[in-house]
Amino acid sequence: MSVTGRKFLTSINWPVVSSVLSKHTEITGSLAAFRKGYEEAERQLTQLKEADRAIDFDHYRRILKNNDIVDKLEKVARAQKIVKVDLADQLKTISVFEAKAIASAELYVKETAANLADLNETVANIETARPVTQLTVEDVVKAKPDVVQYTEEMVKQGKFTVDGYDERFPSLSLL
Numbered sequence: 677m678s679v680t681g682r683k684f685l686t687s688i689n690w691p692v693v694s695s696v697l698s699k700h701t702e703i704t705g706s707l708a709a710f711r712k713g714y715e716e717a718e719r720q721l722t723q724l725k726e727a728d729r730a731i732d733f734d735h736y737r738r739i740l741k742n743n744d745i746v747d748k749l750e751k752v753a754r755a756q757k758i759v760k761v762d763l764a765d766q767l768k769t770i771s772v773f774e775a776k777a778i779a780s781a782e783l784y785v786k787e788t789a790a791n792l793a794d795l796n797e798t799v800a801n802i803e804t805a806r807p808v809t810q811l812t813v814e815d816v817v818k819a820k821p822d823v824v825q826y827t828e829e830m831v832k833q834g835k836f837t838v839d840g841y842d843e844r845f846p847s848l849s850l851l
Contacts, residue, residue: 703780710773 690711697703733750737743806815817824830836 697784700780700784703777703784706773706777706780 690707693707694704697707731750731753733746733753736746736749740746
């Protein structure tokens with residue numbers, strides 16, 4: 677991985693990202709899997725870089741009686757060349773993951789924007805609303821026409837109290 681990519685991945689505040697995306701378990705799971713894979717690859721790379729790769733064939737010649745085997749192994753070891761690995765499949769997998777992550781992030785942005793628009797509309801309604809003390813019966817009927825039917829039905833049934841009102845707003849007459 678490039679130095680820039682490594683700096684970017686180490687600069688991410690993973691707990692904050694997880695908490696922000698906590699409602700999107702698919703995204704959080706994908707990011708956690710990506711992070712785990714990256715950290716494992718980084719750990720293995722560090723171990724390989726720190727590993728001593730030199731083989732002391734003289735040591736084996738002193739220990740073993742059959743020096744021909746040591747000579748053959750030394751010849752094979754010196755003939756080995758570093759092979760470059762084709763990373764096309766891994767890059768393709770990363771591209772697919774990136775495309776899914778981008779699509780999911782765009783969906784999240786749209787949902788958040790819609791929620792924010794609803795909240796802004798609600799705040800605007802609250803700010804422009806008249807106080808309850810200034811409301812008239814006509815205003816209530818205009819906003820909620822079914823209140824008239826509900827009230828007429830209650831009067832026909834002889835009910836003059838609203839169910840649950842006393843539980844929610846206790847009577848202060850005993851005080």
